[in-house]
Amino acid sequence: xxxxxxxxxxxxxxxxxxxxxxxxxxxxxxxxxxxxxxxxxxxxxxxxxxxxxxxxxxxxxxxxxxxxxxxxxxxxxxxxxxxxxxxxxxxxxxxxxxxxxxxxxxxxxxxxxxxxxxxxxxxxxxxxxxxxxxxxxxxxxxxxxxxxxxxxxxxxxxxxxxxxxxxxxxxxxxxxxxxxxxxxxxxxxxxxxxxxxxxxxxxxxxxxxxxxxxxxxxxxxxxxxxxxxxxxxxxxxxxxxxxxxxxxxxxxxxxxxxxxxxxxxxxxxxxxxxxxxxxxxxxxxxxxxx
Numbered sequence: 001x002x003x004x005x006x007x008x009x010x011x012x013x014x015x016x017x018x019x020x021x022x023x024x025x026x027x028x029x030x031x032x033x034x035x036x037x038x039x040x041x042x043x044x045x046x047x048x049x050x051x052x053x054x055x056x057x058x059x060x061x062x063x064x065x066x067x068x069x070x071x072x073x074x075x076x077x078x079x080x081x082x083x084x085x086x087x088x089x090x091x092x093x094x095x096x097x098x099x100x101x102x103x104x105x106x107x108x109x110x111x112x113x114x115x116x117x118x119x120x121x122x123x124x125x126x127x128x129x130x131x132x133x134x135x136x137x138x139x140x141x142x143x144x145x146x147x148x149x150x151x152x153x154x155x156x157x158x159x160x161x162x163x164x165x166x167x168x169x170x171x172x173x174x175x176x177x178x179x180x181x182x183x184x185x186x187x188x189x190x191x192x193x194x195x196x197x198x199x200x201x202x203x204x205x206x207x208x209x210x211x212x213x214x215x216x217x218x219x220x221x222x223x224x225x226x227x228x229x230x231x232x233x234x235x236x237x238x239x240x241x242x243x244x245x246x247x248x249x250x251x252x253x254x255x256x257x258x259x260x261x262x263x264x265x266x267x268x269x270x271x272x273x274x275x276x277x278x279x280x281x282x283x284x285x286x287x288x289x290x
Contacts, residue, residue, distance in 0.1 A: 057119045059101050066114040068104040070215045070253035080120060083246045087239035091132070097124035098251060102154065104199075104215070109160065111173035111197040116154030118251070122147070140232050142184055151182040157197075165198055172198040177219060183228040195219035212256035222246045 100118030137144035
């Protein structure tokens, strides 16, 4: 089966397994929803729903002066996947609406990012059941009306070690991302260990994905909802949602400012559902943030 250039370049070339042609439904009781039901493809030129509109997150002038700015490519692949594996129910979800930027490090240490910030709109989170998505945005959960975004502000990259990128001309490093995570109006300093940053110079192949040089940033971690003021009887008594949420973040960025690229329809799905990464799930025991 043919894969898109995006999947071939960023999965096969970077030595990560490609997504299966279709998502196998987990064996589960009838009432358990499928983990990632296939999304219907949106027609081209569909107006952008307000809940998916890109957040206002301009690159500060101070960050631009630090070096080369990479902007996140949203609206294509699943950028964040999350799992709640509670005693009485498992819930999986995703979003492909992470927007933001980072500043590449100096030439001798390009993965030592000098700055970065990413923002996710709460109402862009999908769990496969529309009613549950609406509940997720309600006051007893993430309260999207009062706290519409989840933010990560990168402050430092540590434990930087070069590793095999698995593809010619690319370079990769493992590292720890340190920064401030804001969720449900609560901000906490976090350390996300075992992250990986891969840099891929522009070529004829990368141009089919996006203009300019590319960067890929991946990391698996977990958060406790209770640390961010989210707690209720569904978590503590009914055990249908876990306090610990496992998360995989997988971002692709390029160094061409978005306003210099060809116009895009944000929220449109330019890739077949079979090429979206349905199995980009965290390991059984993802490292907890420290």
